[in-house]
Amino acid sequence: MSLSAIASKATVSPSAATPSGSSAGTGAGSAAFDSVLNQMRGTTGTAGASGTEGTTGGAGTTGRASEDATEDRFLKLLVAQMKNQDPLNPLDNAQVTTQLAQINTVKGIDKLNTSLQTLVEGSKQGSTSEAASMVGRSVLVEGDTMTLPKDGVAKAGFELAAAATSVRVDVLDKTGAVVDNIELGPMPAGLQTFQWDGSSGTRTLDPGLYTLRVAALDGASKVSATTLAAAPVQAVTLGSGGATLQLGAAGSTTMDKVRAIL
Numbered sequence: 291m292s293l294s295a296i297a298s299k300a301t302v303s304p305s306a307a308t309p310s311g312s313s314a315g316t317g318a319g320s321a322a323f324d325s326v327l328n329q330m331r332g333t334t335g336t337a338g339a340s341g342t343e344g345t346t347g348g349a350g351t352t353g354r355a356s357e358d359a360t361e362d363r364f365l366k367l368l369v370a371q372m373k374n375q376d377p378l379n380p381l382d383n384a385q386v387t388t389q390l391a392q393i394n395t396v397k398g399i400d401k402l403n404t405s406l407q408t409l410v411e412g413s414k415q416g417s418t419s420e421a422a423s424m425v426g427r428s429v430l431v432e433g434d435t436m437t438l439p440k441d442g443v444a445k446a447g448f449e450l451a452a453a454a455t456s457v458r459v460d461v462l463d464k465t466g467a468v469v470d471n472i473e474l475g476p477m478p479a480g481l482q483t484f485q486w487d488g489s490s491g492t493r494t495l496d497p498g499l500y501t502l503r504v505a506a507l508d509g510a511s512k513v514s515a516t517t518l519a520a521a522p523v524q525a526v527t528l529g530s531g532g533a534t535l536q537l538g539a540a541g542s543t544t545m546d547k548v549r550a551i552l
Contacts, residue, residue, distance in 0.1 A: 364393050421533035421545055424523045429535065430483070430550040431543050433519030438488045440497045445552055447483040447518040454479075454506040454513040461486065462501040469495055477506075481518070481549060518549055 368389065428445065436446040450457070459472040470490035474482075488495045506513035521540035526533050536542050 361393070361397070421526045421535060424535065424551060425526060426523065428520045428522050428552040429537075429543075429548045430481075430518040430520055430552065431537070431540070431547055432516060432549070433521070433540065434501055434503070434517040435499055435519050435540075436486065436502055437499050437520075438486065438495065438497045443485040443487045444500070445483065445485055445520040446502055447481060447520070447550065448502075448504045449481045449516045449518060449549065450477060450479050450506055451514040451516075452479045452508060453477070454508050457482075457504065457506045457515075459484065459486075460503040460505065461490075462503060463495075464499065464501075466501075469500070483550065483552070520552055 368386070372386075430447045436444040438444040446459075448459070453476075455476050457474040457477045459474065460468050461470040461472065463469050470486070472484065472486060474484060488497070502517055504515040504517055506515045519540065521537035523535050524538050525536040527536060527542075528534075532544065534542050534544055535548070
């Protein structure tokens with residue numbers, strides 16, 4: 291029996307229905323409940339009782355019903371199923387409770403998905419605003435270079451895997467020769483920053499690009515160190531994956547790769 295047939299039978303008094311017809315109405319009603327639940331889950335199914343949720347080509351994927359329309363259809367089906375139940379084999383209370391629990395569970399999941407999507411969109415907007423505020427500032431990202439400006443100092447950093455009793459930063463020129471050593475002494479584990487003014491003994495090195503190398507020891511044991519380069523944020527671009535920082539000659543990076551903001 292079709293769903294529309296159940297709706298029409300709902301206007302007939304229980305005394306006018308035969309047991310066999312009522313039994314058929316109950317079975318069709320159960321199938322209709324499954325159809326409504328499947329449509330709420332976004333699965334394929336047959337056309338709804340109202341005729342507004344038709345299929346494509348008779349067996350396509352039905353449109354997702356709105357929350358109010360689906361709940362209204364569910365209640366109509368429930369009333370029709372109860373009116374057309376077999377008097378000799380009435381609908382079990384547990385079955386009704388299960389159907390009500392199913393519709394509430396599906397509605398709850400749908401609302402939860404909507405709330406999570408709202409949180410995700412809000413998080414993306416917050417990340418974009420934070421990234422935009424970095425334009426004109428410098429950030430530390432993984433790299434082993436630092437630029438000595440004409441006026442000012444070069445900035446860079448590194449990250450120690452463990453505490454070190456002695457840390458030394460070697461500065462190398464473009465030929466790979468060591469032009470300066472910066473002794474930093476003992477340092478704790480974690481991210482560290484330093485500055486370099488280009489002076490090496492009695493001479494001052496020319497502005498330009500230099501390479502840094504960190505040597506860290508804990509007594510006689512070597513401590514692992516990750517070098518971090520400072521790069522200016524020139525622009526922020528937006529994509530499906532979020533905000534991307536444009537760092538000029540240093541390329542581009544995402545927010546999660548930024549170790550520090552200088």
